[in-house]
Amino acid sequence: MLMLFSALAWSQTTTVTGRVVDEQGNPVPFASIREKNTTTGVAADENGNFSISVGPRATLVVSAAGFEEQEIPVAGRSVLAVALTSATNLQEVVVTALGIKRTEKALGYAVSKVDPGTLVQKSEPDVLKSMQGKVAGVDIRSSQGTPGSATRIQIRGNTSFFGNNEPLIVVDGIPFSNDQVATSDQALGGTAYSTGLSSLDPNDIASMNVLKGSAAAALYGSRASNGVIIITTKSGSAGRSRKGMEVTFKSSVAFEQIANLPEYQNTYGVGSYGNWSNSNGSWGAKFGTRDSIPLYDGYREAYPDMFPSDNIVYKAYPNNTKSLFRMGTVYENSIGLSGGDEKNSVALTASNLSHKGYVQNSSYKRNNIGLGGSTKLNMGINLRGNFSYSRSTQKGGYFGENQFDGSASMFARSLFLGRSWNYDLPFEDENGNMLVPGPAGQFDNPLWSAKYNVATTKEDRIIANAHADYNITNWIKIDYSIGTNISTFNRNEVTEIGSRAAEKKGRLIVENYRKQETESNLMFTLTPDIGENFSLRGIVGTNYNQRIIDDEQNTGNEFITRGIHNLLNTVQQKFDLDYYSKRSIIGVYGDFTLGYRNYLFLNLTGRNDWSSTLPVESRSYFYPATSVSFVFSDALGINNNVMDYGKIRVGWSKVGRDANPYSLQNVYSFNTNFLGQPRASLGTTYYDLNLKPEFTREIEVGTDLSFLKRRISLNVTLYKRTSTSLLAPISLPASSGYADLYTNFGKISNKGVEVSLNLRPVQTRNFGWEIRGVFTKNKNTVDELTEGVTRMVLNPNNPLGDLNTYLEAGMPYGYFRGTVAVRDDQGNFLINPQTGTLIQSTELAYVGNPNPDYKAGITNILSYKGLMLNVLFDMTKGGDLYSVTVNSLMGRGVTKDTEDRETSVVIPGVYGDPLTEKPILDGGKTIPNQTRIPVNDLYFASSSVNASFAINGPIEFSIYDATVYRLREISLGYEFPKSIFNKTPIGSMSLTFTGRNLWYLAPNFPKYTNFDPEVGSFGTNNSQGFELSAAPTTKRYGINLLVTF
C-alpha cells in the first residue's frame, strides 16, 4: 500500500510537445513516440511535430523507420527536441551466448529477438505456445488440449537419434530444465505431463533471444547443438532506472471451449449392419425403427425409482458429446514493481494464474514471485542478484490408446459416443460406483473418469543467482556468476476403485522428482585498443556445470477404502523407480572478435570440455567455431533511397556432446520379487566402454537487408547441420542377449531455410500497418546408421505393434512404418475374394512422415490512434499424423461422413490371394473385384483378416496429411486517453480483447470430423505424429487489462 501512495504523488500528467529531426536537422515524419513500459503512444505529423500526455518523470521512446530508437527522459520539461540517428549507424545490441552483448552488425549468425510484448496478454499462459508462428526457424508443437500440457520446441531439427533434441533454455544465465518427466506411458494412460518452461512467468520476461545455430551457441558447450533460448527476467535484470518507481498491473480473463466438435450423424444408433446391439459402433438400427432398447447394466439396481422398466427409449442424443464439456477459464493477474537510483535498483514481479480446462478437474495453477536487485559498490564492483520461486499445480485425466489392457483413456469414447447413448443419465451410483450408458467395462464413463481419475502434479521451482563484475583496467573486465535452478515435483496419479484401468480395484502411482542444476562462470573480457581501423574483443573464461537428479516412483495397488489417495490406503505396494544421477562438465573457452572499420567482423571461438560421463581418455574434447559478418552497405557506401542496410554473414561451427551418465558400466537391473524371491537380470543395454564425444557441425550463411528506410527488412538464413558418431543405442537382435549397444555411430543431418520479412506498407500519423512474416523449412534426414542395421525403432516402448517411428539411412527422422493394404503392380488394391475386403500386408511398410514440409506465419498489425489490431495467421504444410480419434470417428460410424450407408459397395481393386499377397490371374489377367460389401464393412472389421479402411484396417488409412491453416491469434487493443486519468494515480491504461485459435482448416481429414491436428500424445518425446485419443484443442476469448502507475 505504501508504494501505491507514493505512486500517487508522481502521477500528474503534463502535455509534452516536441519535434523529431534527423542528424541534419530535417524533420522526420510520422515518428512513433511512446511512453516507456506502457502502451501510451502517439505519432508525429509529417513535419515531425508531436504532442503527448505523460507524467513529468516519464521516459519517452522515439522511433522511426530508418532511425535508431532513442530514449528521452521528460524530466519535467514540456518541450523537447529529438534528434534521431540514422539507421545506417545502427548499433543494435543483441544478447548472445553467456550473456555476451554484441552489436547486431558483428553477428555472423542468426539470432532472433523475441519481443516479450508479443507473448503476454494474449490469453495464453504458456510462453512457448504464445511464440507459435512468430519466430523463423523454430518448430513449436502443443500436445494435449488440457491445461498445463507439454509444448515441444525444436530449432533446426533433431541432432540426436534418441536423446533430448530440445534447445538449451537459459534463464538469467542458468540452464533451465524444460524436461517432460512422464510417470506413466503416454501411449497407455499417462496424463498430459507439463514441461518445465510452463512454470516460468511470461510477465517476468524482460528479453528473449533465440540462438538458432551452433555457431551462435557453441560457447554453451555440450548442450548447444540444438540451439539456445536465452531469457532474461525482469527481476534478473533489474537495471538502474532514471525514474524512481514504476508499477505495472496486468489482469486478464479468458474463456475457452473445445475448438471444434465433429459433425455427427443422428440417424443411426449403436449396433451393427443396421441392427441394434449393445456395442460401441453406431452402425445399428435407424432411429424410428424401434422404440426401446434394454436398459444398461447397473442402472436399475442403482436407481430403481428412476428406471421402473427394463427398457429405455431408443433415440438420438445429438448433443451427448457436447454435454461432456464445460466452459474453461483462464485468470491471470500480475504486478510488477521496479525502482532505484543511480547506483541501486530493485525489481519485483508477482503473478497468479488459474487455468481451468474444458474437462472437469483439469486445471493448471501457478504462482510466481521474482525479486532482483543490483548495486554498484564504491570500490567499483557491480553486484547483481535475483531469486524467483514458482509453485504450480497441474491436474488432469489420462489419455492414450484405450484398446490396451489396463488403459482407461478419459477420451476413450468421448468424441465418438454412440449416437443413441444418453449422457444425461447418472454416471455413478450413490456409492461412487461407475455406471455406463453403453457396453460396460470397455471404457470408463468419461464423466466418472473426469471426476475421479485425476493426476495431480505439484511443482516447485527455485532460481537463485548472483553476479559480480569489475573493470580491472579500462580494457579488462572480469565477470563472475554463480547460480542454481532447482525444480521438484510431487505427482499423484489416482485411478479410483471401479475404473477398468486397475482391475477395478484402484491404484495410486506416486512420483517424487528433484533436479538441480548449478552453473558457475568466470569470464575475462579484453578490449584492447589496436588502432583506428581495427577493433578487438577477447573473452576467456571457465564454466562449471553440475546436474543432479533424484527420482523415486512407487505404486500402490487396490485401495482399501474409497476416497483416500495415499500409499497407506493400498493393499499392495511396489517400488517402480529409485534413481539418482549426477554429472558435471568443466569447460574453458575463448571468444575473439576482430573488427575492421566497423563493417567487417571475424569471430573465432573455441571451447574445451571435460565431462564426467566419458571415459578418462576421451573426456576432454575441443571444438571451435568461426563466423564472418560483412556489412556491405557500409563497406560499399550504399545508402540510398532503396537500400539502407545490407549484411552478409557466414558461420561454421562444431559442437561436442557427452554421453548420458553411467554409460560406462554393464550392470544388472532389479525386478520385483516373485513368490517372495528377489530377482535381478542382466541389463538390456550393453555399453561400449570406449565412448567418445559426438560432434555436430554446422555451416550457415545468411543476409540481413533493409530497404526503403526500413519499410522492408528481410533476414534469410540457410544452414546445414550434421551430427556424426552419435552417442546412442544401436538396436540389437534379441538373440544377441541385449536390446541395444550404446556406442558411437551414425550420422544425421538437417538442412533448412529461415526467412523473416517485415513490411510497413502504410505509416501515417494516425494509421500504421505492419506485416511480419516468418517462414521455416527444415529437412531432417538420417544419413547413416551402422553396418548391418537397416533401421531402428525410435520408440521401442511403443505398444502399437502395427505402427512405429523409425530411423533409417536416407529417410526422414522418425518416419512411420505400419501395415498397408496389399496392392498389385499397377497400384490396385488386392481384394480377398472370400470377403470382398482389403488384404492387409503381413509386413510393415512406409506409411508416412510426421515432419512438416514447412511452417509459416503472418502477423498483421494495424494501428489507428489508440486502437491496435493484431492478427496472426499461421500454417503448417505437410507432416503426417496417426489419428486414433479420426480412425474411431470413421470406424464407429458416428459422423456424417459415414451416414450414407443403406447400400452395398464394391471396393475398386482386383482379386488377390491373401496367402501369397499376389493377384489371382484368370488366363494371365487380373480379375476386377465384384464382391459387394455393406458400408459397415468399409470402416469397421471384426479383425484384420477382413480389413477395413478404419477400425481393424491397415494403418495407412489412419494416417493423414496434417496440413493446417489457422487463425492463431487476434487481438484488438485500446489505449485510453491520458486525459481521463489526470486526477488519478493511474499513468496509463489499456484494454485488449484477444481470441486464440478461432478458426482452422485441416483440409486432408475427413470433412465432418472437424479434426484439428495440432495435438500429439507423446508431448516432447522424439516420437511425433501420434494422436491416441488426445484431448482436442481449444479456442479462447479473453479480455486483458494493463495499468501502469
Next chain:
Amino acid sequence: MILNKIKNSLFIIPGLMLFVSCKKQLDINDNPNNPVKVPLTTLLTNAEVALGNSLTIGTGLSQDLAVYTHQMSTREEANDYAVTGVEFFLTQSWPRLYRTTIANLDQIIKDATANDDMIYAGISKVLKAYAYSQLVDVFGDVPFSEVGKLAEGIRYPKFDGGADIYPQLFAMLDEAIADLGNAGAANINAPDDDDLIYKGSTQKWIKAANTIKLKLYTQIRKVQDVSGPVNALISAGDLIGSTEESFMLPYGPNGATDDRNPGFGDYFATQRSNHVSPWLYEIMKGYNPKMNAGIEDPRIPYYIYNQETATSSPDNSTEYRDGPFVTIIFGSKGENSAKSQQNTVSLFGIYPVGGRYDEGTGGVASANSGTGAAPYRFITYADRLYLEGELIQEGIIAGDARATFQAAVLESFNQIDYTIANYVKPSQTVPAIFDETPASPMMKYIDEILLNFDAASAAGKLEIIMTQKWLSSIGSSIDQYTDYRRTGYPVMFDPNNPEHAPGGFVQPPIDGDPMNPGAQAKVPVLRTLPYPLSLPWAQDELETNPNAPAQKTPSEFKVFWMP
C-alpha cells in the same frame, strides 16, 4: 593497488578452486543405482519366471498357439492363422526367451562354473536346453551357436537349423545331468527357494532333464530312429515319476507382489479376449461325432467357468451358446462374432489359469473370482506317461499301451486335484475329481474312453492317446502344437472342412440359446490361410539382424522333425 589485487583474487579463487577439484568433480560416473554383480539366486528366479511367462496364455506363445490347437478362440490375429512377425505376443515372447531367459541362464552358467557351483550350472543348462527346444519346435530354425556372444564381437547371430540344434540340446542335457550329479563340486552356493521349480532338488532336476530328452526323442521319431536312446531312458527309469515331480513353474496369488498366472488376466481384463474354443467344448461335452462322442468329460467345471447361467440373458446376442456356455467360433464371419460379451463369455477355469471352479451359478468374473495361482506346466508326470503310451503304441518301446494310456489319463485327473490343492489354493470349496470308486464320474469317463480305445485301429488308438494328451495339457499349448504337427492328432477344427462346417456353416447346439427359442442360428465360417507349420519369426529380430533369413511363409516352413 593492494586493494585491487585482493579484489582480483576474490574472483580468481573460485576459478582456481574449480581446477583443483576438477578430477574429483569428474570421477563421479560409477552407477549408484544398478549393481555390476548380483547373487546367482536372483538370476535363477528371474530366468525361471521369464521362461514361464514366455510360454503361458496371457503373455506367452500359448496365447496364439491355444488358438492354433483349437482350445481357445479369439478375435485377434491368431484367428484364421494370421499371426505375423509383428503380432504382440510373439514379439514379446521372442526377446523374453532370448534376452531375459537364455542370456541370464548363460550368465549363471558362466559365473557358477567359474565358482564351481555346479548345481546352479546344471539347473541352468536344463532350463536352457528346454527353452531352445521350445524355440526350435515353434519356429524351426533359430539362432543358437552364436547367441550371447556380444562381448566376443558377435552382434548378429546366424540362424541354425533345428536339426543341427537338437543334437546339441541332448549334449547340453547330458552335461546338465553330470553337473547336477557332480559330487566333487564345491557348490558353496546351492539353490534353495530361489529355484521356484524344484527348490534345488538335484534328483528332480535330473529326472526333468531325462524326461525332456525322452520328449525330444519322441518328437523326432518320424525323421530318425530313436529306439536306442528312448529304450535306454525308459530302462534307466530316472524320469519324472510322480505328480509332485512334474516340471512346472509355480505362480502365486496377488499378494505382497502380483505373482499370478498371466492366463488369469482375462478375469480382470478390460476387454476379455480369450474365449473357450467350441471345438474343445464340444469334444468335452461328447457332442463331436468323431471324438469321444457321447462321453461327457467330468473336467468341464475345472476347465471352463461360465459367467452365465443356463437361462440368463447376455450383453448382446451371442454367436455360440449352449446354456451357460458362451463363446465365438474360429474363422467366424457371423454377425454376432464381434459383439461384446464381456460379462457373459465363458472363461478358462480353475485348472488352466487359476480361475474359478464352475459351481453352475454364474456371475461376472473379476479379479476376486480366483487366486490366479495355477502353475504353468512344462512337462507333467501325465505327459511323460502319454509319451510312453505313444512310443509303445508306435512300437518303439515295449510295453502295454492300454495300461500306460490308462495310467496317463488317471494321472491327468489326479494332477488337477494336486494342482488345485498345492498351488491354486482357492477360497471357494472345490470338490476332488480324482475318485477311483467304480461308478465315479472319472471312472465312468475313463472306462468309456478305454472302450473306444479297445475298439480302435492302431491309428485310432494313437489318435485317442493324443486327444487325451491334448485335453490333459490345457493351458500349455506349445507341445500340443508340436504333437499335432508331427502326428496329425487330435484332429483340429477346419472351417473349410465340410465335415466340420457343412456348407461353410457351424451349427451351434440347436437348443443352446435360451434367448432364442427354437433353432440357434448357424454361423458362417471361413478359413483363408492354410495351417501354419511353424510360427513366423519375430519381425524385430529380422529387422535388426542382418544374418537372419527372410521372413518365412508359416504354412510352408516345416520344423525338421515333421514327416
